Amino acid sequence: MRNHPCERCPLRGLELFREFTEAELSFVSDFKSGELTVEKETVFLSQGDSSPHIYTVLQGWGFRYRELEDGRRQVLNYIFPGDLVGLQGALLSEMEHSVAAMSDMILCMFERRNLEKLYKSCPSLAFDVTWLAAREEQLLEGHLLTVGRRTAIERIAYLILYIHGRASRVGMTKADSFDMPLTQQHIADTLGLSLVHTNKTMRRLHRDKLISWQRNRMTILNLDRLMEMAKWDSLPAPPRPFI
Amino acid sequence: MRNHPCERCPLRGLELFREFTEAELSFVSDFKSGELTVEKETVFLSQGDSSPHIYTVLQGWGFRYRELEDGRRQVLNYIFPGDLVGLQGALLSEMEHSVAAMSDMILCMFERRNLEKLYKSCPSLAFDVTWLAAREEQLLEGHLLTVGRRTAIERIAYLILYIHGRASRVGMTKADSFDMPLTQQHIADTLGLSLVHTNKTMRRLHRDKLISWQRNRMTILNLDRLMEMAKWDSLPAPPRPFI
DNA sequence: CGGGACCTTGACGGAATTCAAACCGGGTGG
DNA sequence: CCACCCGGTTTGAATTCCGTCAAGGTCCCG
Numbered sequence: 001m002r003n004h005p006c007e008r009c010p011l012r013g014l015e016l017f018r019e020f021t022e023a024e025l026s027f028v029s030d031f032k033s034g035e036l037t038v039e040k041e042t043v044f045l046s047q048g049d050s051s052p053h054i055y056t057v058l059q060g061w062g063f064r065y066r067e068l069e070d071g072r073r074q075v076l077n078y079i080f081p082g083d084l085v086g087l088q089g090a091l092l093s094e095m096e097h098s099v100a101a102m103s104d105m106i107l108c109m110f111e112r113r114n115l116e117k118l119y120k121s122c123p124s125l126a127f128d129v130t131w132l133a134a135r136e137e138q139l140l141e142g143h144l145l146t147v148g149r150r151t152a153i154e155r156i157a158y159l160i161l162y163i164h165g166r167a168s169r170v171g172m173t174k175a176d177s178f179d180m181p182l183t184q185q186h187i188a189d190t191l192g193l194s195l196v197h198t199n200k201t202m203r204r205l206h207r208d209k210l211i212s213w214q215r216n217r218m219t220i221l222n223l224d225r226l227m228e229m230a231k232w233d234s235l236p237a238p239p240r241p242f243i
Numbered sequence: 244m245r246n247h248p249c250e251r252c253p254l255r256g257l258e259l260f261r262e263f264t265e266a267e268l269s270f271v272s273d274f275k276s277g278e279l280t281v282e283k284e285t286v287f288l289s290q291g292d293s294s295p296h297i298y299t300v301l302q303g304w305g306f307r308y309r310e311l312e313d314g315r316r317q318v319l320n321y322i323f324p325g326d327l328v329g330l331q332g333a334l335l336s337e338m339e340h341s342v343a344a345m346s347d348m349i350l351c352m353f354e355r356r357n358l359e360k361l362y363k364s365c366p367s368l369a370f371d372v373t374w375l376a377a378r379e380e381q382l383l384e385g386h387l388l389t390v391g392r393r394t395a396i397e398r399i400a401y402l403i404l405y406i407h408g409r410a411s412r413v414g415m416t417k418a419d420s421f422d423m424p425l426t427q428q429h430i431a432d433t434l435g436l437s438l439v440h441t442n443k444t445m446r447r448l449h450r451d452k453l454i455s456w457q458r459n460r461m462t463i464l465n466l467d468r469l470m471e472m473a474k475w476d477s478l479p480a481p482p483r484p485f486i
Numbered sequence: 487c488g489g490g491a492c493c494t495t496g497a498c499g500g501a502a503t504t505c506a507a508a509c510c511g512g513g514t515g516g
Numbered sequence: 517c518c519a520c521c522c523g524g525t526t527t528g529a530a531t532t533c534c535g536t537c538a539a540g541g542t543c544c545c546g
Binding site: 066068069070072073074076087088091092096097115116119120123124126127129130131133134135136137138140141142143144145147148149150189190191192231233 | 309311312313315316317319330331334335339340358359362363366367369370372373374376377378379380381383384385386387388390391392393432433434435474476
């Protein structure tokens with residue numbers, strides 16, 4: 001039984017992930033070609049690039065976004081430990097979005113050109129990649145519904161529950177309070193709202209004692225009412241990819 | 244050289260698709276377990292279902308959508324020949340969207356439980372599945388940007404170009420005119436607008452001679468100005484999946 | 487001929503944007 | 517140590533874009 005670096009991956013303990021076999025661990029360990037460390041606030045993948053790498057988030061948070069020529073920005077999704085980034089850049093000819101770190105991050109790096117080998121020699125991992133892509137798609141659909149059809153206050157409530165839900169799955173929450181590195185500008189750009197209206201709406205949720213925040217810490221004060229407000233129907237995609 | 248039904252697939256001629264090997268053709272032919280024929284206007288997959296099937300569009304158009312409890316509807320994307328539907332229902336525990344036919348449709352049906360075999364014995368096809376999922380994700384990101392950050396008139400222009408672009412790739416356009424089975428209600432529900440405002444905005448594009456339509460036929464009168472209007476940056480994902 | 491689905495238009499109201507200015511806490515450099 | 521600045525937050529006021537309401541129009545189909 002060899003000693004594979006990925007055996008000690010801190011993510012393995014999370015119930016979000018399935019068990020891996022010895023063979024799989026050995027394969028990923030080989031497949032992994034390095035680690036990328038990025039500092040808070042840096043854009044490490046850019047719209048237009050076609051990166052020869054794929055990454056997996058080991059530590060930290062980030063977000064993906066797309067911009068119009070004139071600077072209007074739309075946040076597409078937030079990335080958490082365990083997420084795959086850059087698959088599009090690898091499969092399609094060009095990335096149509098940028099990725100930025102919201103905290104210091106560590107990512108595991110894989111070579112795009114080894115993907116073929118992965119599909120050939122480790123179908124169960126190939127399946128996981130597909131699973132991850134399908135789940136990402138489902139999350140995006142949730143955001144699209146939100147931006148297209150929810151009111152401002154519903155959108156804010158939705159996003160708070162979303163971030164809380166995702167953070168909680170990777171052990172980044174303490175009961176109903178959690179780190180919230182998003183500025184109101186991020187929130188606005190995620191939900192298709194203006195900064196000013198975002199602020200006013202959040203104040204309303206605060207006044208009504210559904211949430212509170214200071215600095216980078218947010219607390220959900222009344223989960224039930226917040227879920228009601230958001231027309232929340234649970235975070236999609238349960239733990240466990242499996243073939 | 245055996246005679247595989249999929250050898251005569253009408254989609255094979257389109258340059259949108261890559262060449263298949265004899266082995267691949269034989270595999271899909273086995274994998275395919277039947278055809279589903281649905282009539283215009285029918286919802287053939289529903290939010291909440293967990294279907295044991297995956298489908299591929301052989302003929303016709305449709306759309307995927309999600310609804311809130313109170314009936315607000317968001318169209319997520321339109322489906323064209325060559326598209327994969329139901330992957331989410333197969334991989335994730337539950338479909339979070341419904342799929343409806345906009346014209347009579349024919350779909351090729353595959354068994355979810357055979358997916359494992361496909362990944363094990365035909366990695367190049369497995370790769371195509373992932374490619375398709377990644378491309379779908381990219382299209383959704385385009386919609387999200389549109390709904391979140393474009394104005395009403397930009398959104399309408401964008402959608403017309405989008406439908407035109409996708410239809411044209413599967414030979415469903417004649418120069419700048421094409422079948423447009425969407426009602427204004429569909430358009431509104433795609434773009435996060437109200438029906439009335441959608442109508443007024445479309446009239447404006449008509450008055451300004453950018454587009455015209457009658458019945459189900461739409462014509463783009465001034466492509467350049469329409470692209471400018473939409474802040475269009477081309478339809479993502481070029482033809483040809485390949486490992 | 488009547489009904490229904492879809493399109494069209496006008497009037498009104500409201501939700502969200504824009505503009506503008508002040509505030510707050512933290513970091514920095516004189 | 518304090519002044520200053522800077523990114524982020526907060527608030528008010530004016531504006532506009534878009535939604536809602538309401539009604540009429542058109543075309544097709546039974």
